[in-house]
Amino acid sequence: MKTLILILISSLCLAASSGFVTPKELKAQLANKNLIIIDVTDKETYDLGHLPNAVLANVGDFRKKVQKYQLMKSSSEIEAIARSLGINNDSEIVIYGHGKEKELLKSSYIALALIVNGAKNVSLLNGQYEDLYYDYNTSTESPKIKAGNFTAKFNPDILIDLEYVRSHIGTTPMLDSRPSRFYYATAQSSGVERLGHISKAMSSFWKDKFNENNKLRSKEDLNAIFVQGFELEKDKELILYCTGGLEASMNWYIAYQNMGFKKAKIYDASMREWGNRNDTPITKFKWETFNK
Numbered sequence: 001m002k003t004l005i006l007i008l009i010s011s012l013c014l015a016a017s018s019g020f021v022t023p024k025e026l027k028a029q030l031a032n033k034n035l036i037i038i039d040v041t042d043k044e045t046y047d048l049g050h051l052p053n054a055v056l057a058n059v060g061d062f063r064k065k066v067q068k069y070q071l072m073k074s075s076s077e078i079e080a081i082a083r084s085l086g087i088n089n090d091s092e093i094v095i096y097g098h099g100k101e102k103e104l105l106k107s108s109y110i111a112l113a114l115i116v117n118g119a120k121n122v123s124l125l126n127g128q129y130e131d132l133y134y135d136y137n138t139s140t141e142s143p144k145i146k147a148g149n150f151t152a153k154f155n156p157d158i159l160i161d162l163e164y165v166r167s168h169i170g171t172t173p174m175l176d177s178r179p180s181r182f183y184y185a186t187a188q189s190s191g192v193e194r195l196g197h198i199s200k201a202m203s204s205f206w207k208d209k210f211n212e213n214n215k216l217r218s219k220e221d222l223n224a225i226f227v228q229g230f231e232l233e234k235d236k237e238l239i240l241y242c243t244g245g246l247e248a249s250m251n252w253y254i255a256y257q258n259m260g261f262k263k264a265k266i267y268d269a270s271m272r273e274w275g276n277r278n279d280t281p282i283t284k285f286k287w288e289t290f291n292k
Contacts, residue, residue, distance in 0.1 A: 018123075018257075018258055019122075019123060019124060019253060019254070019256075019257030019258040020123055020124050020125070020126040020216055020258065021094055021123045021124075021125060021126060022126050022127070023125070023126075023127055026094055026125060029092070029094075030052060030053075032092065034088070034090055034091055034092045035053075035091075035092050035094065036055070036085065036086055036087050036091045036092070036093045036094070036148075037051055037052075037053060037054040037055070037093075037094050037095075037096070038054065038055055038056075038057045038085060038093060038094070038095045038096070038107075038110065039051065039054040039055065039056050039057070039096060039097070039098075039129075040056075040057055040058075040059060040095060040096070040097045040103050040106040040107050040110060041056075041097055041098040041100070041103055041129075043056060045098050047140060048140065049138040049139065049140055050129070050138060050139060050140075051096070051129065051138065051139070052138070052139050053139075053143045054096075054139075054143070055085050055086060055142075055143060055145060056142070057081075057085060057095075057110055059106040059109050059110055059246075061073075061081055062078060062081060062109065062110060062113045063109075063245075066269070067273070068191060068272050068273070068276050069191075069244055069245075069269040069270070069272035069273045069276075070244060070245060070268075070269075070272075071245075071268050071269060072112075072113055072116065072159060072245075072268055073113075075117050075152040075153075075154040076152065078113050078114070078116075078117045078152055079117065079150060079151065079152035082114060082117070082119070082148060082150040082152070083147050083148040083149065083150050084145070084147065084148075085145065085148065086145045086146055086147065086148045087114075087119070087148040087150040088148045088149050088150055089149060089150055089151060090121075091119075091121065091148065091150070092121045092123075093111075093114065093119060093121060093122045093123065094123050094124070094125055095107040095110055095111055095122070095123070095124050095125065096124070096125035096127075096129060097129065098129040099129060099214070101207070101214075102246070104124075104210070104214060104250060105206075105246040105247060105249060105250055106246070107124050107125075108124065108246075108249040108250040108252075108253040109245065109246050109249040111123075111124060111249075111253055111257070112158075112249045112252060112253060112266065115155075115158075115256075115257070116154065116155050116158050116159060117152040117153065117154055117155070118151070118152055118153030118154070118155065119150070122257070124253070126215050126216050127213070127214065127215050157263070157265070158252075158256075158264075158265055158266060159265070159266060159268055160239065160265045160266070160267050160268075161267070161269070162267075162269065162273055162274060162280070164265075164267075165198065165239060165241070165267050165274070166280065166281075168237075168239065169198070169199055169200050169281065170200050172236075172237045172238070172239055173202065173230065173232055173236075173237075173238055173239070174198060174200065174201040174202065174238075174239040174240075174241065175201065175202055175203075175204040175230070175238070175239070175240050175241075175251060176197045176198065176201045176202065176203050176204065176241060176242065177204060177205065177206045177240055177241065177242035177247040177248040177250070177251040178203075178205065178242050178243055178247055178271075179205050179207075180203050180205060182197075182243070182271075183196075183197045183201075183203040184196075184197075184203075184284070184285055185197075185284035185285055186285075189243040189271055189272075189275065190243060191243070191244065191272050191276075192243060192271045192272055192275035192276060193275060193276050194275040194276070194282050195282075195284055196275075196282040196283050196284035196285075197282065197283055198241065198271075198274060198280075198281070198282065198283075199281040199282065199283045200283075201241070202230060204225070204230065204251060206242070206247045206248070206250040206251045208225065209222060209225065209250070209251070209254050216254070216258070222254065222258065222259055223259075226255060226259055226261070232261070234259065234260050234261050234262075235263070236263060237263045237264075237265060238255060238261050238263065238264045238265065239264075239265050239266075239267060240252045240255065240264065240265070240266045240267070241266070241267040241270040241271065241274070242270050242271065243270055243271050243272060244269075244270050244271070244272045245266070245268045245269070245270055248266050248267065248268075248270060249266060252264055252265075252266045
């Protein structure tokens with residue numbers, strides 16, 4: 001029996017190495033005392049029903065407004081939020097949404113914020129709440145949360161700023177995580193004055209990494225995109241950006257947590273900073289080929 005318990009407890013840790021857990025894997029872990037389930041939907045939807053013991057988190061709490069863009073809050077602020085969600089240093093964290101496309105991005109940004117600040121075991125549910133609805137005794141009650149002891153340890157190698165991006169154009173591959181219409185300047189990103197993309201960046205819409213049912217594509221498909229398609233190397237730096245941070249957080253999460261690009265970086269301010277200045281290089285219409 002002890003052996004079986006140890007196997008069950010370790011299974012989520014093993015799944016977390018890929019960055020995603022299946023509904024079956026999560027269901028097997030509901031009795032795990034180290035498990036923290038985070039629901040990223042709005043409160044009205046959460047109150048209608050959520051996974052047992054899931055705590056509600058608002059992605060806006062993890063961000064602060066700076067001029068026309070947003071940035072991740074400080075480590076001390078993230079630490080306080082994590083503790084308020086009951087997160088400990090040894091917690092096994094699973095984040096999910098209720099099927100709305102933006103909730104996938106809310107999940108990946110919260111995961112990013114926790115990982116940047118030292119959380120070791122963070123996963124996204126490979127699917128959404130609807131995939132679990134009929135298999136769970138869902139709850140309408142908010143759980144009583146015992147404050148956690150999470151201690152933030154900031155990783156300075158993930159978040160980058162405008163000057164870092166500017167100095168790496170043409171030397172580090174960059175992926176634009178927005179829909180291609182924004183990349184090619186046939187449409188204007190919300191809150192961004194200038195059309196186009198960061199010069200030398202390549203287009204890689206974050207949603208292309210998922211099937212129609214919002215489940216992550218196979219390792220073979222992802223390898224075809226990142227390694228074969230863009231000729232990216234896992235031991236080299238990679239820069240991700242988008243309109244305002246959320247879309248890039250999913251591309252970053254998949255590259256870093258699932259594909260093993262441990263030098264992947266994210267330009268959090270993204271085009272809402274870059275595209276609202278007159279001194280940043282932007283290209284329109286042209287497909288940019290990264291020059292090694």
